[in-house]
Amino acid sequence: MTTEIIDPxxxxxxxxxxxxxxxxxxxNMIEDGRMIKPEFLKGAKKIRAWYRSTIIEWFKRTQANPDLQK
Structure with missing residues (x-):
């Protein structure tokens, strides 16, 4: 039986x-609602899901608006 390590x-x-x-x-991203405040997340799976969705969302926005790529 494996035990999942819970990240801090x-x-x-x-x-x-x-x-x-x-x-x-x-x-700014948290304020604009583009990113969930990271302090509320616990556990590796939630962190990965949050990080992945944030990156994908950011990528979509930057593709739609090249000015954000700075």
Missing amino acids: IWHIRDVIKYTGWCKKTID
């Missing part, structure tokens, strides 16, 4: 580390 709360600094985005960008 996903902090904003982890998002910065894994995405390379600055805190201001992340704060």
Whole structure:
């Protein structure tokens, strides 16, 4: 029987580390509703799902609006 390792709360600094985005960008995305506030997520599966959906959403938006790719 395997035990799933539950990650600690996903902090904003982890998002910065894994995405390379600055805190201001992340704060703006949270404020605009483009990103769920990461502090509310616990567990690796939720984090992966959140991260993946955020990246996909960001990609779609940047494809539709090249000005966001800065």
